[in-house]
Amino acid sequence: MDTAGSEIILSIREVTKSFPGVRALNGVSIDVRRGMVHGVVGENGAGKSTLMKILSGVYKKDTGTIVFDGKTIDHTTPYESMHRGLAIIYQELNLVNSMSVGENIFLGRFKEMKGMRGTHAKARELLDSIGCKVSTTKLVSELSVSTKQMVEISKALSFQSKLIIMDEPSTSLTGEEMSLLVKIIHQLKAQGISIIYISHKLEEIFDFCDVVTVMRDGNVIDTKPRGEFSRDELITKMVGRTIENEYPERSRQVGETLMEVKGINTRKLHDVSFTLRKGEILGLVGLVGAGRTETVRAVFGADRVRGHKVSIGGKPVTIHNPKQAKDAGLGLIPEDRKLQGLVLPFSVEQNISMASIDRFTRFGFLIKSLEKGIGARHVKSLGIKTPNTKVAIKNLSGGNQQKCIVGRWMEIGPSIFIMDEPTKGIDVGAKYEIYLLMKQIAEKGGAVILISSELPEVLNMSNRVLTIYDGRITGEFDPEHIPADVIMRAALGLGGAS
Amino acid sequence: MNKVGFILKDYLVLLMILGLALVTAIIQPKFISPANLNNIMRQFGPLILVALGMTFVIVGGFIDLSVAGTINLVAVVTITLIDPLGQVGALVAGLVIGSICGAINAGLILTSGATTQAEALFITFGMSTVYSSLALIYSGGSTFHFWDLKEMPNMFEAIGAGSVGPLSVSFVIFLGALALLWIFHTKMAAGRAISLTGGNKTAARLSGVPIERSIVLIYTIAGFMAALGAIVLFSRVTTASPVIGAGFETNAILAVVVGGTTLKGGKGSVLRTVMGVLLVILLNNCLNLLGVSSYMQWAARGAILVFAIWLDNRKEVQGNQL
Numbered sequence: 001m002d003t004a005g006s007e008i009i010l011s012i013r014e015v016t017k018s019f020p021g022v023r024a025l026n027g028v029s030i031d032v033r034r035g036m037v038h039g040v041v042g043e044n045g046a047g048k049s050t051l052m053k054i055l056s057g058v059y060k061k062d063t064g065t066i067v068f069d070g071k072t073i074d075h076t077t078p079y080e081s082m083h084r085g086l087a088i089i090y091q092e093l094n095l096v097n098s099m100s101v102g103e104n105i106f107l108g109r110f111k112e113m114k115g116m117r118g119t120h121a122k123a124r125e126l127l128d129s130i131g132c133k134v135s136t137t138k139l140v141s142e143l144s145v146s147t148k149q150m151v152e153i154s155k156a157l158s159f160q161s162k163l164i165i166m167d168e169p170s171t172s173l174t175g176e177e178m179s180l181l182v183k184i185i186h187q188l189k190a191q192g193i194s195i196i197y198i199s200h201k202l203e204e205i206f207d208f209c210d211v212v213t214v215m216r217d218g219n220v221i222d223t224k225p226r227g228e229f230s231r232d233e234l235i236t237k238m239v240g241r242t243i244e245n246e247y248p249e250r251s252r253q254v255g256e257t258l259m260e261v262k263g264i265n266t267r268k269l270h271d272v273s274f275t276l277r278k279g280e281i282l283g284l285v286g287l288v289g290a291g292r293t294e295t296v297r298a299v300f301g302a303d304r305v306r307g308h309k310v311s312i313g314g315k316p317v318t319i320h321n322p323k324q325a326k327d328a329g330l331g332l333i334p335e336d337r338k339l340q341g342l343v344l345p346f347s348v349e350q351n352i353s354m355a356s357i358d359r360f361t362r363f364g365f366l367i368k369s370l371e372k373g374i375g376a377r378h379v380k381s382l383g384i385k386t387p388n389t390k391v392a393i394k395n396l397s398g399g400n401q402q403k404c405i406v407g408r409w410m411e412i413g414p415s416i417f418i419m420d421e422p423t424k425g426i427d428v429g430a431k432y433e434i435y436l437l438m439k440q441i442a443e444k445g446g447a448v449i450l451i452s453s454e455l456p457e458v459l460n461m462s463n464r465v466l467t468i469y470d471g472r473i474t475g476e477f478d479p480e481h482i483p484a485d486v487i488m489r490a491a492l493g494l495g496g497a498s
Numbered sequence: 499m500n501k502v503g504f505i506l507k508d509y510l511v512l513l514m515i516l517g518l519a520l521v522t523a524i525i526q527p528k529f530i531s532p533a534n535l536n537n538i539m540r541q542f543g544p545l546i547l548v549a550l551g552m553t554f555v556i557v558g559g560f561i562d563l564s565v566a567g568t569i570n571l572v573a574v575v576t577i578t579l580i581d582p583l584g585q586v587g588a589l590v591a592g593l594v595i596g597s598i599c600g601a602i603n604a605g606l607i608l609t610s611g612a613t614t615q616a617e618a619l620f621i622t623f624g625m626s627t628v629y630s631s632l633a634l635i636y637s638g639g640s641t642f643h644f645w646d647l648k649e650m651p652n653m654f655e656a657i658g659a660g661s662v663g664p665l666s667v668s669f670v671i672f673l674g675a676l677a678l679l680w681i682f683h684t685k686m687a688a689g690r691a692i693s694l695t696g697g698n699k700t701a702a703r704l705s706g707v708p709i710e711r712s713i714v715l716i717y718t719i720a721g722f723m724a725a726l727g728a729i730v731l732f733s734r735v736t737t738a739s740p741v742i743g744a745g746f747e748t749n750a751i752l753a754v755v756v757g758g759t760t761l762k763g764g765k766g767s768v769l770r771t772v773m774g775v776l777l778v779i780l781l782n783n784c785l786n787l788l789g790v791s792s793y794m795q796w797a798a799r800g801a802i803l804v805f806a807i808w809l810d811n812r813k814e815v816q817g818n819q820l
Contacts, residue, residue, distance in 0.1 A: 300704075302703075302704060321703075322703055322704050322705070322706050323706040323707075323708055325706070326705075326706035327706075332704055334700075334701075334704050339698075339700060339701075340700045340701055340704055341701050341704070342698065342701055343694055343697035343698040343701050343702065343764065344697070344698065345697055345764050345765050346693075346694070346697050346764065350690075350694075354694055354701075354702065354705050354707060355705040355706055355707075357687050357690060357691065357707070358687070361687040364686050364687055364688065365685055365686055365687070366685055366686060366687055366690060408705060
């Protein structure tokens with residue numbers, strides 16, 4: 001491995017790319033060296049994902065040159081890049097859910113593997129090489145996000161990849177799963193494989209990246225060895241301004257009970273009951289799949305759940321569907337932005353206005369000028385970066401899309417705002433703005449239920465935290481006074497309920 | 499995708515219509531004779547009405563194969579009700595029956611929990627055979643003619659063959675339906691809700707958009723428009739048979755998709771459907787005039803449908819992530 005670090009495996013020179021109304025990349029140049037973990041950070045809309053999609057052949061670049069492993073790459077397809085040794089592991093993983101682990105790794109190459117026996121044997125070898133124990137005959141749909149990633153990495157290895165791009169791989173991982181990923185990354189690196197690691201989480205960047213590139217608004221702002229960046233410098237370069245704190249100060253105006261939920265029972269949830277107070281941010285902490293999302297979906301009427309009791313302001317309410325939830329003063333930012341939140345072919349304005357159609361309807365007719373006002377107001381107040389409100393929302397970055405969903409509900413002004421992973425895949429600056437919004441809602445006498453896989457976020461934002469494990473509430477904590485590890489123990493089902 | 503590409507995609511149907519008309523007119527001057535233009539206008543009638551209704555179903559993210567069955571049922575029931583109920587009574591009854599057929603489809607989709615286009619396809623396919631067999635049972639398999647009625651139904655005759663100035667009555671009915679449906683779709687809250695439902699059912703539902711209402715509306719509209727189509731159809735041929743609607747479902751879907759409304763739901767327009775129907779009818783008419791065999795005509799129609807879907811998918815691939 002003595003050549004590691006000297007040889008440039010990937011050279012990107014002056015690459016530009018525009019979408020209708022948006023300039024996504026503006027003459028970007030990056031060199032990635034062999035056997036290095038190259039971190040790429042930047043706010044949403046900085047152009048990271050666009051660049052990676054150009055590398056893998058999903059998009060075509062407008063101008064510039066890309067040299068990978070000594071060969072100039074002009075037009076490529078995801079299939080060609082894979083075979084050339086450039087693999088990309090997307091945030092939303094690209095596996096066939098209905099097929100087995102082994103079949104996924106060698107998808108379309110069963111013949112080369114001499115049938116299914118060879119396929120599974122070789123898949124076993126690859127999985128073992130990264131210390132993944134999952135059976136090769138298991139269906140991918142039954143795997144956790146972390147294991148799916150292992151399968152993706154094994155697939156990349158099966159192509160003798162020289163460069164693996166990981167697009168925010170840690171988004172849905174628990175702490176333990178994350179340390180496993182880090183171990184694998186170190187192992188890949190030792191084999192001389194380069195890794196481009198895209199992330200919002202600065203801890204990870206400082207933890208194991210060798211070189212860091214900061215991008216902002218389609219430009220490369222700086223590329224330096226990790227050791228030469230300070231945390232503050234990195235944040236400042238990412239957002240183009242100084243951020244004092246990662247979290248706003250906790251709001252402290254918790255009042256009387258606003259909502260009471262009693263006895264949610266489903267196949268997955270067991271007797272889940274809780275109260276929510278005015279001015280409170282209530283955090284739900286638990287592993288992915290523990291029942292956090294199911295709980296709020298039941299409250300919001302998103303799933304067919306019956307038999308539980310909900311009262312708001314002391315009055316019992318019936319919430320059997322999201323419409324009734326909305327009318328009762330609830331709002332929901334769903335877990336999966338693309339699948340559950342956005343109507344992708346529609347405009348920014350129409351996505352913002354869709355929960356409040358009644359507000360610009362007179363005698364059944366839409367008043368377009370009022371709708372325009374609603375769109376413009378929230379684009380402005382939330383600082384949504386978009387050329388105009390008529391642009392299709394699919395052209396916006398993840399953070400700006402999320403703000404549109406926030407704006408959608410701000411128009412309604414719900415008194416109880418449920419936020420399921422509201423900052424998932426969102427950059428530091430936009431995160432802070434969403435934290436401020438939560439605080440504002442609480443301080444105006446509303447309440448927020450916050451679900452997040454990022455423990456520091458829940459602990460720093462919440463006034464009170466409930467831990468959920470295996471469909472049961474296992475504890476209630478004051479995150480200001482109880483240490484994080486005690487809360488984590490309860491979330492892992494290790495006892496310690498207070 | 500570049501700008502030229504977008505323009506091409508958006509106006510391709512229009513260009514094809516103009517090109518087709520021009521070529522045919524040059525090769526076969528009979529094409530622009532008043533008799534032929536009148537013929538085109540009358541052919542336009544039943545299909546466009548059915549296709550306009552179908553547009554809402556497809557924009558709403560679903561599909562409706564039951565319209566052929568609905569047409570069969572409405573045609574035979576309406577014509578036999580003319581004697582007992584009078585013409586207006588029969589007309590209203592026919593439209594109500596069509597709407598009920600549509601509402602039943604919606605009810606089945608909602609209660610079965612079907613959320614995909616494929617599920618809707620099979621449910622409405624099943625219902626099409628049910629409605630068709632009801633039509634056969636009701637009629638005993640026989641065909642009804644205007645001249646068998648106690649007196650000639652002059653209102654239906656007018657719908658089938660009458661004119662208002664230079665326009666046929668069926669064309670006027672089409673214009674009225676088009677205007678109302680266009681306003682409903684683009685200007686009214688319920689129309690927006692339908693588009694949102696088609697664009698992303700889950701997101702629409704979680705935002706409190708009443709998607710159940712959208713589903714009931716789209717199928718009821720499709721049923722109503724199929725009934726209207728059935729009435730115009732049997733009025734034109736002065737005869738109603740229990741198999742009169744065969745093939746209408748596929749032609750209507752063909753016209754909607756060729757017009758540029760995406761099968762993925764959400765985006766589309768009744769105006770596009772008008773272009774789609776125009777293209778389908780012109781194509782038939784041209785091929786007829788040019789003496790192309792009907793076997794070949796089927797192939798041409800199929801090819802156009804596949805081309806339209808291909809074009810729609812290409813646009814997705816280029817403008818979006820894979």
